Amino acid sequence: MQRSISPTTSLSSLACAAVLLTCCIAPAQPCTPVWSAFPSPPDGLNGIPEALLIHEDDGGGPAPQADASVSAEPGAVLSVLTADCGPVALVAPGVVAAVHAGWRGVAAGVLEAAVAEVRRRTSGPVRAVLGPCIHAECYEFSAADLDPIAERLGPGVAGTTAGGQLALDLPRAVHLALAGAGVTDVTDVDVCTACSGDHFSHRRDGCTGLQTMLVAAR
Numbered sequence: 001m002q003r004s005i006s007p008t009t010s011l012s013s014l015a016c017a018a019v020l021l022t023c024c025i026a027p028a029q030p031c032t033p034v035w036s037a038f039p040s041p042p043d044g045l046n047g048i049p050e051a052l053l054i055h056e057d058d059g060g061g062p063a064p065q066a067d068a069s070v071s072a073e074p075g076a077v078l079s080v081l082t083a084d085c086g087p088v089a090l091v092a093p094g095v096v097a098a099v100h101a102g103w104r105g106v107a108a109g110v111l112e113a114a115v116a117e118v119r120r121r122t123s124g125p126v127r128a129v130l131g132p133c134i135h136a137e138c139y140e141f142s143a144a145d146l147d148p149i150a151e152r153l154g155p156g157v158a159g160t161t162a163g164g165q166l167a168l169d170l171p172r173a174v175h176l177a178l179a180g181a182g183v184t185d186v187t188d189v190d191v192c193t194a195c196s197g198d199h200f201s202h203r204r205d206g207c208t209g210l211q212t213m214l215v216a217a218r
């Protein structure tokens, strides 16, 4: 069951442009995988936190589960499913990528790895878009989980929840990781999924639906 589709960002000025949509998909029943509403699973990403897999989408067959997908195929449409994790689109001349930037993936370097894959395919500038994800005020985090991310990206990833508890500032971590990879042209839609009534949030709701970010090369 599709709840809503709304364009969030359009980078139409780029030679290889991305059109990003936030497509909120509610599960048919509580705790039913959202793709049960489709004839087959969507050709997108459902991140595997412990792995760092980048799939090259060459237009042949469905994508496997992976942390990121990159394509230099004209007309390619990539997607990433999230419900608090950061959906990140990378756009460069002739190349697009979609990245599932959850905290484990960010800690493992998924963004840097995806930028490197884009740069292997083009020498042009790389831009990024960060879609709706959970923000620090809603993302209490343990020091044990936060420390490795801070060691990698710096103390700026630490934040504070609305209740004063230690938090991961996931958008900040995404920005720092991208900057470390040389990507500073970042559009951030600046929406917290847990605060937004228009988005699903695993941290807020437990079992929930997923948003899809679509990245279309054109």
Ligand SMILES: [Zn+2]
Residues within 6 Å of the ligand: 134, 135, 137, 138, 192, 193, 194, 195, 196
């Ligand atoms: Zn929030």
